[in-house]
Amino acid sequence: MxxxxxxxxxxxxxxxxxxxxxxxxxxxxxxxxxxxxxxxxxxxxxxxxxxxxxxxxxxxxxxxxxxxxxREPAAPGPREGAAPDSPLMDLASGNPDPRWLPDPRALAAALSGQPRLYGEPPVSPRLAALAEPWFRDVPCPDPVLTVTHGAVDAIERLLTAHLVPADPVAVEDPCFLSSIHTLRLLGLRPMGVPVDGEGMTVDGLRQALASGARAVLCTPRAHNPTGCNLSAGRAAALRQVLAEYPDVLVIEDDHFAPLSRAEYQPLASSRSRHWAVVRSVSKCFGPDLRLALVVSDEDSASRLGQRLASGTAWVSHLLQDMVASCLESSAVMARVTEAAADYRRRRDTLSRALRDQGLCPWDGDGLNLWIPLPGPAAPVTAALARRGWLVRDDRPFRLGAGAGAGALRVTVTGLEPEVASHFSADLARVLAAG
Missing domain, CATH: 1.10.10.10 (Winged helix-like DNA-binding domain superfamily/Winged helix DNA-binding domain)
Incomplete structure (x- = not known):
């Protein structure tokens, strides 16, 4: 050598x-x-x-x-998504319900047909105007809008713009699968911050920042996989901790924003010099639109813009126009409201069925329900598979080894009440059989 x-x-x-x-x-x-x-x-x-x-x-x-x-090359890790070839009842996909998504053919038919050329503004003025109400609850001063190819793209570009390989990043533990993959692919060092029913813990964040974390990646509501929402009190306490580290980059992945039942509790504040709030359209308009709206401080927006400039990697104006059509359509936005109510209803239905069986799922929001277990999850998922159920256990979402007790993540979209009752009873039988 x-x-x-x-x-x-x-x-x-x-x-x-x-x-x-x-x-x-x-x-x-x-x-x-x-x-x-x-x-x-x-x-x-x-x-x-x-x-x-x-x-x-x-x-x-x-x-x-x-x-x-x-080191041996890392094997590809698990990803979100359905398992179409599986004979099992899929409660693991993490997908929105297709019934609530707008018809892409109708969106495409509404396009103007006017070609866009090099030199056009990277962000469509029409979309920028429609996006403004989405961020009125962001308290940071002088927000600048950027459009990216989805939330993961925004997070990757922000981290690349501000950090270098080996920099530590504070992130929830358990954590969203794509966040884990992104951090590791960029050569960044994830520092797990424990999560409870109110979100990222204060002591955990304080310890990560004291240990040198250069960025914080947090989901303020509908955290994936646990579904927890930041409470007002917890968010205020976290902001106090972050106020001591104003140069730390704060990224909020508010992926469920238009569908959430919880009020947005910001993590960044006017004291944060580098911050971004990312709101994807994947859950409300469909993952294949590949678009996220990002507001951030001027410096972060400039760094993002350098990599999304017209002529290089700007987000297609066709996609931007389709999203703008969704935001302008009273029918589409009414379906978003109906979808939000449907997801809440199905989540609450499964939660009640589990509690009737003596189990204690976490409260919260989102497309998934988090079910703590008295022991490791792997034998439980295997036993449930033998009964016809496909669910995710907690291990892929963990940054550390975790405690002896595990958990299940169950996707609630499309889950009918009788199916929720049947699944809850089967899970109780599996746990009783031990």
């Missing part, structure tokens, strides 16, 4: 180049720190720092006496 470099960053780049070329293969040991430092003529601390960063970004791993080894 031909590792070179005089700084930790140069050594990291050299090792990564060797991995990409195949000169360094998974399982192969890197030279001992002392040996490589002597060969390169640098301080041992420089090599040690490089190896530490390689571990943080997932290129290498430490194996005690075996030293530092090139």
């Amino acid at each position: 031909a590792i070179t470099g005089q700084s930790a960053a140069e050594i990291v780049d050299s090792v990564r180049a060797e991995v990409r070329s195949g000169a360094l293969e998974p399982g192969q040991a890197l030279p001992p720190v002392r040996e490589l430092a002597a060969r390169l003529g640098v301080n041992r601390n420089t090599v040690a720092a490089a190896y530490k960063r390689l571990v943080v970004v997932g290129v290498a791993e430490t194996r005690g006496r075996l030293g530092t080894l090139i």
Whole structure:
């Protein structure tokens, strides 16, 4: 191997180049720190720092006496979505109910047909005007609107614009699957903050910030997977903690905003220098529209805009016009209101059925219900599968090992009352059989 470099960053780049070329293969040991430092003529601390960063970004791993080894490529993690080929009743997808989504053919038919060319404003003025009411509850001064290719795209671009690989990011634990994947793919270090029924915990956030977190990624309501909403008191306490760290980037993924029964409780405040509130249309108008509305401070908006400028990667004006048509349509927005009521009704129905069986699901909001268990979830999900049910256990959502007790995440969309009752009874039988 031909590792070179005089700084930790140069050594990291050299090792990564060797991995990409195949000169360094998974399982192969890197030279001992002392040996490589002597060969390169640098301080041992420089090599040690490089190896530490390689571990943080997932290129290498430490194996005690075996030293530092090139890591096996990570297998693709679980994703949200349906399992169309499964014979089981799918309560795991995390999808909105298609019955409440607008007909894309009708939206496409309403397009003006006027071609858009290079040099046009990246954000449609029509959409910008319609989006303004969506953010009247954001308390931060001088918000600037950006349009991105969905919430995950917004979060990835914001993190890339403000952070560098190995920077720590405070995020809920358990956490949304896409957030976990995004952080790891960017080489950022997730710092799990425990979640309870009122959202991200104050002590957990304080500890993460004191340990060097450079950004906070939080879901203020309908947290996925638990469904919890930030309470007013909890949000105020979190803002007090964040006030001591005004340079920390605060990203709020308010993905369920137009459908939520809970009032928005902001995490960022006028003291936050770098902040963004992301509101996707995926749950109300459909995931395939691939669009999110983002308001942020001027600097963050400028950094986002540099990567979404006209001529490079702006969000299609066809999509923007389709979303604008949804926002303008009283019929579409009435269906959003009906969908919100339907999701609440189905969520409450399943919650009551579970409580009738002596179980204690979390209160909250969203498309999913979180059911704590007295023990590990894996044998429960397996037993439920044998009874015809497909659900998600808590493990993919966890950043840490977690406690011995697990949980289930159950998607409520399309769940009829009799099915909710049947599932709850089966879950109670599985737990009783232990």
